[in-house]
Every structure is written in structure tokens, then in C-alpha cells.
Amino acid sequence: MIGIELEIVLLAVTVxxxxxxxxxxxxxxxxxxxxxxISHTVLLGxxxxxxxxxxxxxxxxxxxxxxxxxxxVALVEAIRGTGLVKEDAAIGLVFPALFSVAVILITRFAxxxxxxxxxVLLGEIALAPFRRMVIGGVDIGPRSLWVMLAVLALNAAFLxxxxxxxxxxxxxxxxxAALGFSPALIHYAFMGVVSVTAVAAFDSxxxxxxxxxxxxxxxxxxxxxxxxxxxxxxxxxxxxxxxxIGYFAARSLDASIAGSMAGAAGALFMLVLMAxxxxxxxxxxxxxxxxxxxFARQMLTIHLLHHEGTPAAxxxxxxxxxxxxxSWTPDRAERVVASAVKAGHVTIEDRRLHLTxxxxxxxxxTMLG
Amino acid sequence: MExxxxxxxxxxxxxxxxxxxxxxxxxxxxxxxxxxRREALLGDAISHAALPGIVLAFxxxxxxxxxxxxxxxxxxxxxxxxxxxxxxxxxxxxxxxxLGIVLSVFFGLGLMLLTFVQRRPDAAQAGLETFLFGQAxxxxxxxxxxxxxLGLLSVAVVTLLWKEFKILTFDPEFGGSLGFPxxxxxxxxxxxxxxxxxxxxxxxxxxxxxxxxxxxAAAARQWTDALGVMVWLAxxxxxxxxxxxxxxxxxxxxxxxxxxxxxxxxxxxxxMAFAPRRGLLWSWIRARRGRAAIxxxxxxxxxxxxxxxHEELDHGHHPAVLEAMSDVGEGALPSLQxxxxxxxxxxxxxxxxxxxxxGRDAAVRRLAELRPELVGEHGERSAPR
Numbered sequence: 001m002i003g004i005e006l007e008i009v010l011l012a013v014t015v016x017x018x019x020x021x022x023x024x025x026x027x028x029x030x031x032x033x034x035x036x037x038i039s040h041t042v043l044l045g046x047x048x049x050x051x052x053x054x055x056x057x058x059x060x061x062x063x064x065x066x067x068x069x070x071x072x073v074a075l076v077e078a079i080r081g082t083g084l085v086k087e088d089a090a091i092g093l094v095f096p097a098l099f100s101v102a103v104i105l106i107t108r109f110a111x112x113x114x115x116x117x118x119x120v121l122l123g124e125i126a127l128a129p130f131r132r133m134v135i136g137g138v139d140i141g142p143r144s145l146w147v148m149l150a151v152l153a154l155n156a157a158f159l160x161x162x163x164x165x166x167x168x169x170x171x172x173x174x175x176x177a178a179l180g181f182s183p184a185l186i187h188y189a190f191m192g193v194v195s196v197t198a199v200a201a202f203d204s205x206x207x208x209x210x211x212x213x214x215x216x217x218x219x220x221x222x223x224x225x226x227x228x229x230x231x232x233x234x235x236x237x238x239x240x241x242x243x244x245i246g247y248f249a250a251r252s253l254d255a256s257i258a259g260s261m262a263g264a265a266g267a268l269f270m271l272v273l274m275a276x277x278x279x280x281x282x283x284x285x286x287x288x289x290x291x292x293x294x295f296a297r298q299m300l301t302i303h304l305l306h307h308e309g310t311p312a313a314x315x316x317x318x319x320x321x322x323x324x325x326x327s328w329t330p331d332r333a334e335r336v337v338a339s340a341v342k343a344g345h346v347t348i349e350d351r352r353l354h355l356t357x358x359x360x361x362x363x364x365x366t367m368l369g
Numbered sequence: 370m371e372x373x374x375x376x377x378x379x380x381x382x383x384x385x386x387x388x389x390x391x392x393x394x395x396x397x398x399x400x401x402x403x404x405x406r407r408e409a410l411l412g413d414a415i416s417h418a419a420l421p422g423i424v425l426a427f428x429x430x431x432x433x434x435x436x437x438x439x440x441x442x443x444x445x446x447x448x449x450x451x452x453x454x455x456x457x458x459x460x461x462x463x464x465x466x467x468l469g470i471v472l473s474v475f476f477g478l479g480l481m482l483l484t485f486v487q488r489r490p491d492a493a494q495a496g497l498e499t500f501l502f503g504q505a506x507x508x509x510x511x512x513x514x515x516x517x518x519l520g521l522l523s524v525a526v527v528t529l530l531w532k533e534f535k536i537l538t539f540d541p542e543f544g545g546s547l548g549f550p551x552x553x554x555x556x557x558x559x560x561x562x563x564x565x566x567x568x569x570x571x572x573x574x575x576x577x578x579x580x581x582x583x584x585x586a587a588a589a590r591q592w593t594d595a596l597g598v599m600v601w602l603a604x605x606x607x608x609x610x611x612x613x614x615x616x617x618x619x620x621x622x623x624x625x626x627x628x629x630x631x632x633x634x635x636x637x638x639x640x641m642a643f644a645p646r647r648g649l650l651w652s653w654i655r656a657r658r659g660r661a662a663i664x665x666x667x668x669x670x671x672x673x674x675x676x677x678x679h680e681e682l683d684h685g686h687h688p689a690v691l692e693a694m695s696d697v698g699e700g701a702l703p704s705l706q707x708x709x710x711x712x713x714x715x716x717x718x719x720x721x722x723x724x725x726x727x728g729r730d731a732a733v734r735r736l737a738e739l740r741p742e743l744v745g746e747h748g749e750r751s752a753p754r
């Protein structure tokens with residue numbers, strides 16, 4: 001059993017990393033939902049290829065599926081190119097239509113064949129180890145593991161070879177075109193890689209997990225770093241981690257492995273969303289709170305400087321009157337004063353505030369911008 | 370006739386057709402705002418995000434009543450949308466990625482819960498998936514009433530908050546600066562969309578509900594530039610796809626959801642091809658006319674340039690000369706004939722062509738419009754090259 005479990009985890013990690021790497025560019029190019037579209041329309045490719053070869057285990061099915069992926073991309077591009085609908089609507093028009101055709105074909109003409117829409121969409125990775133790869137009579141592991149390793153190698157090679165082109169066309173498409181790179185060529189080559197990855201992966205893990213691995217880890221990585229190289233690395237790491245966590249969660253709950261892995265990816269994303277050092281929600285809230293106090297402190301020093309040396313100064317500088325003058329609650333006024341004292345901008349004497357030299361300089365600097 | 374009879378008197382057929390019609394009209398109406406706000410795939414995300422709610426509602430109550438499952442679906446999908454809004458408002462993650470995250474993670478969690486429930490010994494959970502993949506035949510008259518009630522409610526809300534929804538769609542920053550609570554308006558709109566989708570799920574299923582939001586609105590967009598007209602058209606197209614799809618599915622024995630989606634897709638295709646002004650056919654005709662007009666100008670002014678060499682109108686020039694002077698696409702002859710029809714050019718017995726007097730004057734006028742710098746410098750007699 002250990003051997004099979006290890007194989008499943010290995011396969012899941014390979015799928016996760018193979019999806020997460022191109023996923024980074026999908027997210028950055030704002031085409032995240034193309035992964036969703038492709039992973040649904042491949043069903044049509046499989047159905048049509050099945051009608052041609054009439055064999056559910058034939059590799060032609062995979063070829064058909066990958067071709068449908070590219071057809072989906074081309075159709076979306078053609079519809080968007082008319083300028084009549086936006087890209088998101090184009091995606092939303094193409095994939096339900098192709099998917100509908102596939103479902104109709106299945107129910108009308110393949111009702112007696114085991115070509116189940118649920119099975120295609122949901123996938124079952126636990127079955128993967130039972131399809132072995134045998135070369136020269138020697139069992140060398142599950143077939144899908146080898147397929148996914150090949151896809152992973154392809155993705156890594158593609159991203160390495162065209163790193164510069166992808167990066168440039170992602171961040172500055174106009175400059176890329178001006179420098180003589182063909183945006184269309186890069187687009188289709190990249191989407192070809194995405195298609196092949198989606199098809200190979202969904203064969204073993206189901207389409208929903210393909211979408212999860214392609215979108216969620218890159219999004220989490222995007223919150224953690226500004227450097228493309230780091231985002232790619234982090235994305236692969238997060239994807240692999242969610243595969244491992246998801247597997248053990250599924251085993252202890254006796255629940256769907258693909259579902260648990262998607263759930264684990266979501267949990268990791270939530271963790272990053274909350275706790276990312278710079279862009280997390282917690283860091284964001286703390287930064288805003290700090291800025292609010294800082295701004296109030298600046299208001300206070302400017303207020304004091306404004307009235308310093310005037311007859312009204314004695315009245316304006318009383319702590320108890322701040323709530324009236326600056327319309328703060330008394331509680332807030334106390335907190336701002338405490339922070340200003342701590343910063344060395346004011347001193348308190350007899351419940352009255354006095355600017356220090358430092359506070360005066362700070363107030364002037366703030367006013368001058 | 371039999372079809373009409375069945376529609377009127379067959380309970381299942383009538384219910385399914387009515388339900389699909391109402392559902393299409395409601396999702397079409399609300400879809401207009403989603404499509405215009407470039408969130409066309411909101412429907413896709415919402416329908417996937419509903420799954421964990423459906424399963425959890427069943428786990429907590431043990432009931433499979435429509436109202437229980439719809440409530441669960443609504444809560445989960447609404448939470449998913451709230452999460453998506455938090456992510457897009459507070460981080461730099463693009464909205465399509467945020468949609469994808471909600472879609473895949475919620476669906477994954479739902480799948481996890483579903484399999485967890487299914488592996489328990491009792492069989493009470495059987496049939497939860499049909500809610501997900503859609504089974505229109507299970508629609509009851511009561512469900513149609515619920516859908517229709519929801520439809521009336523959303524029409525009322527869209528009418529009452531017309532101005533607010535419009536400003537949310539086209540310029541939310543401006544709306545915010547006017548003091549409208551844009552976030553709350555957005556939330557309300559999303560809530561209604563969620564409601565429409567979770568109710569529609571059991572009729573057309575998760576994957577295809579996305580199309581019911583996008584397709585009617587995308588088709589309606591081609592026929593008009595006015596939001597009000599677009600909403601009515603989208604409701605009409607949505608209702609039409611629902612009704613026709615339902616009838617098709619019962620007469621041709623097709624699954625209902627895909628049949629409805631294919632009808633909706635066909636309406637989109639027709640709209641994109643033939644809608645006046647925006648449609649592909651019209652832009653093709655417009656482009657063709659534009660090219661012909663440019664060729665006409667070219668041939669007219671080229672003839673004038675040739676005329677200037679001899680300054681006599683009786684001197685003819687062969688079309689080949691004109692074709693050598695400028696690229697006039699399919700040849701100079703069609704343009705020359707068009708000029709002849711307008712009395713601007715004439716054909717000599719040897720097949721050569723020259724300007725008429727009216728043609729010469731027209732060429733001078735056209736040159737003054739097209740290349741004023743030439744006329745300004747050298748007067749009327751200057752050649753265009």
C-alpha cells in the first residue's frame with residue numbers, strides 16, 4: 001500500500017507543479033479563466049476522438065482533447081477579435097456551447113459507453129496507479145506519472161527557453177510587438193502548452209483540480225513576491241504543498257482526493273491572503289491603522305503650530321479641547337497625544353500641549369509637503 | 370399541433386418550458402450588468418461555489434427539499450462572492466483570478482464534502498448531484514412559482530434602483546464621488562444574481578448556468594447602445610432560449626440544459642452576424658463601400674492628372690494606365706463604369722476612357738477636399754502627383 005500511496009502523492013505533486021508554472025503567466029496575463037474553459041471543452045475533443053477511434057484507452061483521445069483546447073483558444077480569440085464582445089464574455093460564450101455539444105453527443109450517441117461527464121469533470125487520482133507503464137516486461141510505475149513528468153519537463157523547458165519573450169509580452173505587450181516579437185505567436189504557443197498540460201493533468205486528477213492548481217498557487221505566490229522568478233518558485237512550492245496536505249486530508253476523511261487538494265490550495269491561499277508580509281490583509285489593516293495615527297499626529301502638530309504664540313494658544317492647546325477643535329472623540333485625542341509625546345513632538349504641562357523643537361520642524365515639513 | 374397540445378396540457382412539458390422561460394428572462398436581465406461590468410464569468414463562479422452549501426445544508430438537516438438546498442447554495446455562493454470582492458478590493462489579484470480561486474476552491478470543497486457524505490452507509494444522499502448537473506424534468510409547478518416570484522422581485526429591484534445600477538455599471542468612481550454607497554449597490558446586484566443562479570442550477574446545471582448569464586446579454590448588446598433596451602432584449606432572448614430549448618429537448622430527446630445553451634448560442638451567433646450597425650455583415654458591407662469610394666476617388670483624380678497632360682477632354686486613356694498609376698484593387702473598370710453612371714467619365718469607341726466636363730469639375734472639387742495643399746499652392750491646374 002505504501003508504494004501506491006507514494007505513487008499517488010508523487011503524481012499529485014507532479015501535476016501540481018506542472019499546472020502551477022504556466023498558471024503564473026495565466027494569472028499575470030489575466031487569462032486565468034481560460035484554464036476553466038479549456039478543461040471543460042476537452043470533453044468535446046475526447047468525445048469526437050472517441051467516435052473516430054471507438055476506443056476509450058486510445059492516446060488519440062488525448063490528442064483530440066489537446067486540439068480542442070487550442071480550438072477553444074482560437075474561437076475565444078476570434079470572437080474577441082470582432083470587437084463585439086469583451087474577452088470574458090467570449091470565454092463565457094465558447095465553453096458552455098462546446099460543452100453542450102459534447103453532452104448532447106454523449107447522451108444521443110454514446111449512451112451505452114462508459115463516458116461519464118461526472119467522471120471526466122471530477123477525475124479520480126486514486127485509480128491512476130492501476131494503469132501501469134510496462135516497458136520490455138518491466139513495470140516502471142504508473143503511466144500517468146510518466147506522462148505528467150514529461151509534461152512537467154515540457155513546461156519547464158518552454159518557460160526556460162521563452163522566459164524573456166513571455167515576460168516581456170506579459171508585462172508590456174506593446175513593447176514586445178515593437179521589438180519584433182509576435183504577440184500572437186507567443187500567445188498561441190503558450191496556450192498550446194496550457195492545453196497540453198490541462199489535458200494530461202485532467203486525465204488523472206479531473207478538471208476542477210486542474211483549474212485550482214493553475215490559478216490558486218500562482219495567486220498566492222503573487223501576494224508574496226514582486227519578482228517573476230520568485231513567484232514561479234513560490235507557486236510551484238505552494239502547489240506541491242497543497243497536493244501533499246490535500247492527499248492526507250482526503251485519506252483521513254475518506255473523501256475525494258481532488259476536492260481535498262483544491263481545498264488545501266484554498267486554505268493555503270487564505271493563509272497567505274491574511275498573513276502575507278506586505279500585501280496580506282493583516283499587514284494592510286495594520287498599515288492603515290498606523291497611517292491613521294500618523295496623520296492625526298501631523299494634524300495635531302500643525303494645529304499647535306498654527307496657534308503657537310497667538311492669544312488663543314492657551315485655549316487651543318488644552319487636551320480636553322482637542323475633541324472640539326479637531327472633532328476627535330476624547331478617547332482618540334488621548335491616543336493621538338500619547339503617540340505624539342512618544343514621538344517627541346509635544347510635551348504635556350498642566351494638561352496643555354507644547355510643541356518641542358522637533359515637533360515644530362515636523363509640522364513645517366508636513367505643511368511644505 | 371401535437372406540440373402545442375402538449376405544451377398546453379402536458380404537466381411536465383408545460384412546467385419545464387415555463388420554468389426555463391422565466392429563468393432565462395431573469396438571468397438574462399441580471400446578466401446584462403455582469404457582462405457590461407466585464408464580469409461575465411461571475412455566473413460560472415457562483416454556480417460552482419454553491420456546491421459546498423448544497424452538501425452542508427443536506428448534512429445539517431438531512432433534508433433534500435428544494436428550499437433547504439437552495440438556501441445552502443445561496444449562503445455558500447454569496448460567501449464566495451464576498452470573498453472574491455474582498456480579494457479584488459484589497460489586493461492586486463485581478464478579478465478573473467479571484468473568480469477562478471472561488472470557483473475551483475469552493476467546488477473542490479463541495480466535492481470533498483459530497484464524497485464524504487456519499488461514503489457514509491445510509492443512502493439518503495443519493496440524488497444530490499442531480500441538483501448540480503441539472504435535471505429540468507424534476508421541475509415542479511411550485512418551483513416555477515418560486516422562479517417567477519424571484520423574477521418579479523428582480524424586475525422590481527432593477528426598476529427601483531435603475532439609476533444606481535446604471536452608474537455602478539458605467540462609472541462607479543463617479544457614483545462614489547456623488548455619495549452613492551457603491552459597495553452596497555454592488556452587493557445587492559450580486560445577491561440577486563446569486564439568487565437567480567442557485568435557483569436555476571437544478572434546471573440547467575452548474576456548467577451551463579454560466580451561459581444563461583452571458584449569452585442573452587451578449588446577444589442583446591449587438592442590437593442596441595441603450596441600457597434600457599438592452600435589458601429588455603436580454604430578457605427576451607433569455608426567455609426565448611429557455612422556452613425553445615425546453616421544447617426542443619422534449620421533442621428531439623436532448624438533455625434540457627445543453628439544448629437551452631445551444632439555442633442561446635445560436636441567438637448570439639445570429640446577433641453578432643446580422644445586427645444592424647455592429648454586426649459582422651454590416652461592418653463587411655461598410656468596409657466594402659468605403660474601399661469602393663476610395664477607389665472611385667483615386668480613378669477620378671488619376672484621370673484628371675492624365676487630362677492635365679493634354680488639356681483636352683477628347684483624349685482617351687486605357688484602364689491599364691490607370692491601374693499602373695495606383696493600386697485600385699480589382700481593376701479600374703468597375704470604378705470607371707461607376708463614374709460613367711454618374712456622368713463624370715465617358716468611354717470612347719477604342720475602349721479608352723476620359724473625363725466629361727462635369728467629371729473635370731468634380732475632380733477639381735474633390736482634389737481641393739482631399740489634397741488642399743496642392744490646390745492652395747499651384748491653383749486648380751496642379752496635378753495630384
